[in-house]
Amino acid sequence: GENVEQHPSTLSVQEGDSAVIKCTYSDSASNYFPWYKQELGKGPQLIIDIRSNVGEKKDQRIAVTLNKTAKHFSLHITETQPEDSAVYFCAATRRTGANNLFFGTGTRLTVIP
Amino acid sequence: GAVVSQHPSWVICKSGTSVKIECRSLDFQATTMFWYRQFPKQSLMLMATSNEGSKATYEQGVEKDKFLINHASLTLSTLTVTSAHPEDSSFYICSATAFGQGGNIQYFGAGTRLSVL
Numbered sequence: 305g306e307n308v309e310q311h312p313s314t315l316s317v318q319e320g321d322s323a324v325i326k327c328t329y330s331d332s333a334s335n336y337f338p339w340y341k342q343e344l345g346k347g348p349q350l351i352i353d354i355r356s357n358v359g360e361k362k363d364q365r366i367a368v369t370l371n372k373t374a375k376h377f378s379l380h381i382t383e384t385q386p387e388d389s390a391v392y393f394c395a396a397t398r399r400t401g402a403n404n405l406f407f408g409t410g411t412r413l414t415v416i417p
Numbered sequence: 418g419a420v421v422s423q424h425p426s427w428v429i430c431k432s433g434t435s436v437k438i439e440c441r442s443l444d445f446q447a448t449t450m451f452w453y454r455q456f457p458k459q460s461l462m463l464m465a466t467s468n469e470g471s472k473a474t475y476e477q478g479v480e481k482d483k484f485l486i487n488h489a490s491l492t493l494s495t496l497t498v499t500s501a502h503p504e505d506s507s508f509y510i511c512s513a514t515a516f517g518q519g520g521n522i523q524y525f526g527a528g529t530r531l532s533v534l
């Protein structure tokens with residue numbers, strides 16, 4: 305099955321700086337990679353996703369890059385704000401079949417005002 | 418985006434009682450819903466995959482008689498924790514798949530915090 309590793313487990317940045325979270329996956333057949341943001345006591349919220357036919361996707365301050373050859377993908381948050389503080393999870397899946405998401409272990413991001 | 422409603426958000430019960438958690442897709446039909454369990458400061462652990470009109474598929478190590486899942490309609494799945502015990506205390510989260518560009522996207526409910534006394 306798929307195995308997703310995520311680093312770092314915790315990340316602290318100053319407000320306005322950039323934050324980068326990296327994930328690797330093992331199944332070369334995985335072709336869909338969503339990122340979720342989870343605030344304390346809440347369910348995960350989809351913030352951005354990328355498919356295997358695209359190398360990079362950007363949505364305002366958030367961007368995701370994908371390197372299929374190396375089987376890794378990264379989340380980039382620029383101009384961080386205190387409200388970006390949360391736990392971020394990467395995930396990988398094949399988009400056919402049961403669509404089971406395989407999650408990384410999460411990164412707790414703290415943006416220091 | 419698609420909205421998934423989960424109820425209740427927090428439940429406290431006595432040991433030995435059963436608790437039902439509802440997961441509803443509000444503005445779309447979900448043929449597949451998922452149930453996860455999350456321990457503090459840990460990732461989501463998939464418990465089971467629920468398909469409308471059929472029996473749920475449970476992950477290895479998850480007791481199907483303990484965690485009863487029903488998916489009777491395209492917008493509702495329920496998880497019943499039977500004869501709950503303190504070790505069942507956890508954060509339970511459901512998700513539902515909605516069709517997006519090029520395939521299905523998984524949207525999550527807000528979660529249910531279960532505390533068993």
